Amino acid sequence: MAAPEFEIPKFREFPTVPAMVPGAMAHSKPYVANEKIQEALGFQGKLDEDWQVTHDKVIGKFGELLGKYRSLKVFMDSCVHCGSCTDKCHYFIGTNDPKNMPVARQELMRSIYRRYFTLPGKIAPKLVGARDLTKEVLDEWFSYFWQCSECRRCSVFCPYGIDTAEVTMAARHILDSVGYGQKYSNEILGKVNKIGNNLGLPGPALEDTLLGLEEDVKDDTGVDVKYPLDVQGAEVLLVTPSADFFAEPHIESLIGYGKVFHAAGISWTLSSYASEAGNFGLFNGDYNMMRKVAMRIREQALELGVKRIVVGECGHAWRVAYAFWNTLTGLGAGGDDPFAVELQKQLDPKYKQPSHICEFTWDLIQQGRLKFDKEANDSRIITFHDSCNVARASRMGDYAGGQFDIPRNIIKAVANKFVDMDEATIRETTFCCGGGGGVLTDDLLELRVKGAFPRMEALQHVVDKHGVNFMATICAICKAQFTKVLPYYGFNMRLVGGVHQLVSTAIRLGDEQ
Amino acid sequence: MTLFFAILFYLAFAILIAGLAYKIYDFARTPAPLSIPTTPAPTTRPGVAFRMAREVVLFESLFKGNLWIWLFGWMFHMGLFLVLVRHLRYFVADVPAWLLFVQPFGKYAGFMMVAGLGGLWARRFLVERIRYISTPSDHLWLAMLLVIGLTGLGMTFLMHTDIVAVKAFFLGLMSFDIQALPAHPGLFIHLLLVALLMILFPFSKLLHAPGVFFSPTRNQADNPRETRHLAPWAAQIEKN
Ligand code: HEM
Numbered sequence: 001m002a003a004p005e006f007e008i009p010k011f012r013e014f015p016t017v018p019a020m021v022p023g024a025m026a027h028s029k030p031y032v033a034n035e036k037i038q039e040a041l042g043f044q045g046k047l048d049e050d051w052q053v054t055h056d057k058v059i060g061k062f063g064e065l066l067g068k069y070r071s072l073k074v075f076m077d078s079c080v081h082c083g084s085c086t087d088k089c090h091y092f093i094g095t096n097d098p099k100n101m102p103v104a105r106q107e108l109m110r111s112i113y114r115r116y117f118t119l120p121g122k123i124a125p126k127l128v129g130a131r132d133l134t135k136e137v138l139d140e141w142f143s144y145f146w147q148c149s150e151c152r153r154c155s156v157f158c159p160y161g162i163d164t165a166e167v168t169m170a171a172r173h174i175l176d177s178v179g180y181g182q183k184y185s186n187e188i189l190g191k192v193n194k195i196g197n198n199l200g201l202p203g204p205a206l207e208d209t210l211l212g213l214e215e216d217v218k219d220d221t222g223v224d225v226k227y228p229l230d231v232q233g234a235e236v237l238l239v240t241p242s243a244d245f246f247a248e249p250h251i252e253s254l255i256g257y258g259k260v261f262h263a264a265g266i267s268w269t270l271s272s273y274a275s276e277a278g279n280f281g282l283f284n285g286d287y288n289m290m291r292k293v294a295m296r297i298r299e300q301a302l303e304l305g306v307k308r309i310v311v312g313e314c315g316h317a318w319r320v321a322y323a324f325w326n327t328l329t330g331l332g333a334g335g336d337d338p339f340a341v342e343l344q345k346q347l348d349p350k351y352k353q354p355s356h357i358c359e360f361t362w363d364l365i366q367q368g369r370l371k372f373d374k375e376a377n378d379s380r381i382i383t384f385h386d387s388c389n390v391a392r393a394s395r396m397g398d399y400a401g402g403q404f405d406i407p408r409n410i411i412k413a414v415a416n417k418f419v420d421m422d423e424a425t426i427r428e429t430t431f432c433c434g435g436g437g438g439v440l441t442d443d444l445l446e447l448r449v450k451g452a453f454p455r456m457e458a459l460q461h462v463v464d465k466h467g468v469n470f471m472a473t474i475c476a477i478c479k480a481q482f483t484k485v486l487p488y489y490g491f492n493m494r495l496v497g498g499v500h501q502l503v504s505t506a507i508r509l510g511d512e513q
Numbered sequence: 514m515t516l517f518f519a520i521l522f523y524l525a526f527a528i529l530i531a532g533l534a535y536k537i538y539d540f541a542r543t544p545a546p547l548s549i550p551t552t553p554a555p556t557t558r559p560g561v562a563f564r565m566a567r568e569v570v571l572f573e574s575l576f577k578g579n580l581w582i583w584l585f586g587w588m589f590h591m592g593l594f595l596v597l598v599r600h601l602r603y604f605v606a607d608v609p610a611w612l613l614f615v616q617p618f619g620k621y622a623g624f625m626m627v628a629g630l631g632g633l634w635a636r637r638f639l640v641e642r643i644r645y646i647s648t649p650s651d652h653l654w655l656a657m658l659l660v661i662g663l664t665g666l667g668m669t670f671l672m673h674t675d676i677v678a679v680k681a682f683f684l685g686l687m688s689f690d691i692q693a694l695p696a697h698p699g700l701f702i703h704l705l706l707v708a709l710l711m712i713l714f715p716f717s718k719l720l721h722a723p724g725v726f727f728s729p730t731r732n733q734a735d736n737p738r739e740t741r742h743l744a745p746w747a748a749q750i751e752k753n
Pocket residue numbers: 080081082159568569570572575582583585586587589590593633634651654655658719721722723725
């Protein structure tokens with residue numbers, strides 16, 4: 001690890017709110033998407049030469065979104081500047097930049113809203129904190145709306161549930177549309193549209209990888225666990241983040257999913273066409289884009305004739321799958337176009353569609369269909385990092401909060417040593433890993449390292465107190481982010497891993513000799 | 514003076530009602546195209562109603578967020594609520610028994626309201642983060658409500674006004690039969706600012722009051738597996 005060019009926050013003895021350092025992160029900017037990337041997605045290639053044109057387009061798009069999203073409209077009007085959210089964002093805690101306070105982030109946009117869409121802002125802008133839209137303001141948007149991971153932690157504490165993530169999405173949507181996109185996210189959207197996954201892995205490469213996996217697992221366990229691709233008529237279609245196919249520690253969880261299917265004797269398949277559960281359309285707040293990415297999965301489910309769709313360990317993917325797929329693509333109840341109707345007939349009505357892999361595994365455990373050697377995990381003292389999109393934007397199981405219990409239940413079923421981190425940093429008040437929402441790129445490394453600070457602090461506590469040496473999580477972004485930033489805080493990068501990695505270690509495959 | 518206030522209150526009332534009605538219509542007609550409750554969220558409509566009730570009556574999320582703001586904010590709003598209920602007596606000819614019953618509570622709730630406002634205002638100066646996010650209008654709102662509260666308390670406890678005449682004035686306004694308003698400086702300030710508040714309400718952050726009921730993160734049930742949330746404009750995309 002090269003020495004960083006920025007200061008890494010020091011752990012606090014008492015978790016007091018940091019003093020503000022205005023402008024501390026004003027320099028943070030991701031790379032701007034070039035024309036090729038932008039145009040591949042149907043966005044304007046670059047900003048117009050004439051500022052006035054951009055200005056009018058921004059205001060026009062803003063108005064359009066205000067008419068399309070009640071969230072945006074209500075949130076623009078409702079904030080009273082009470083201050084409840086001000087100390088809740090991991091980016092504020094880690095960077096001390098007041099513009100990373102959720103309300104201040106919203107205010108970057110609300111100031112424009114007031115100026116152009118409300119009477120007091122038109123008459124007395126200074127009085128109500130309204131300002132004209134200038135190029136500087138747009139640059140500020142590009143900087144600070146790419147310092148939000150859309151984690152929704154602020155929305156938990158706001159008396160009106162104002163969700164800064166919604167505001168961030170709207171701002172990014174506007175930026176995209178005027179030719180000011182972010183390179184990392186838009187490049188990825190291009191790949192998923194063209195090839196089928198965020199990493200741009202073509203079908204043959206996937207096939208190779210999966211064959212290699214089968215060999216590895218065979219060497220390891222002596223059992224022929226299959227990692228099938230594009231199998232017509234399989235019972236389950238597994239859609240998982242593409243990082244699971246090659247990145248460490250992600251792949252360990254993929255191995256785990258395969259073992260679960262094997263041990264339960266359920267036929268399954270991956271798809272090369274729909275080889276991505278992640279959906280970066282969410283991060284840019286672009287309904288069309290999100291729908292387009294999600295449609296691939298519906299198409300594949302239909303084509304392969306599966307009875308169930310299961311989603312692998314990925315936070316935002318699960319949000320999109322659980323909360324949006326049905327609306328976007330008619331994949332659940334109520335879809336009424338011919339294909340949605342066809343799909344419903346084919347899917348097994350006994351199961352909620354789609355299911356999370358943790359719901360799937362936990363179900364099997366409860367039915368007694370999986371057996372474990374818990375001792376195999378005894379070298380691990382485990383804690384669990386709730387991923388924001390699972391915790392605050394979706395659910396598992398049949399009751400509110402199932403998303404907290406089910407992964408923990410699985411861990412406790414496959415391992416003996418589990419402790420939770422500080423109550424204030426888990427479950428619905430969990431801290432983001434610092435890399436979510438489209439900021440998982442090296443051009444935002446400083447932001448990522450600083451944003452991880454509150455989680456690292458809570459982790460340090462359980463490491464000191466209980467000797468924790470494994471932080472399980474069910475998100476591909478969390479895994480990649482932690483692998484990168486753990487060393488900055490003096491931890492081993494292998495401290496993070498998936499829940500199904502633990503399952504994989506302990507599961508009895510049933511046919512061992 | 515009487516005529517001035519009569520016209521002012523007709524005007525203020527008209528703007529308040531028309532403005533709020535428009536805003537509520539505007540919130541209601543804007544679709545929420547996706548299911549975005551902040552989870553864990555209730556899975557049923559009654560569950561959502563209960564969550565909303567806790568937000569509106571107890572300020573539950575604010576309680577989780579910051580105890581000081583919650584304390585002062587809740588004091589202010591509960592005080593305000595009781596005071597307003599007590600004020601109903603100026604607007605109904607025959608005061609019902611329950612309204613008589615709450616009169617003494619409303620009387621002292623004025624202190625609670627003013628104390629809450631004082632606390633909230635102090636935080637705008639003392640807490641760095643809140644100072645940073647405060648705009649001049651935030652201060653003015655608190656100042657205005659404080660003056661309304663203090664002049665009200667002044668009339669109740671120090672320099673009485675003829676409240677029978679005040680009542681006659683407002684009942685008169687309601688039946689388009691204008692009666693003399695007692696001349697009382699405290700009352701004039703009180704009423705002037707109340708009218709101003711009514712006029713500004715639909716254009717300001719006071720929209721949080723209707724807004725909270727329309728906030729998708731709080732008013733949606735967590736039921737995307739059972740229900741599609743297709744907005745009309747999104748359904749249009751499907752047709753293409
Ligand atoms: C449904 C009814 C209402 C609810 C649920 C509600 C809720 C809240 C909450 C939770 C806050 C933030 C905490 C605080 O600063 O007090 C707040 C602030 C505020 N509310 Fe309300 N409110 C309601 C009605 C009203 C009304 C009718 C008024 C008008 C007189 C009002 C005036 C204010 C003001 C001025 C603030 C900002 C206080 C500050 O500057 O800190 N609210 N409200």
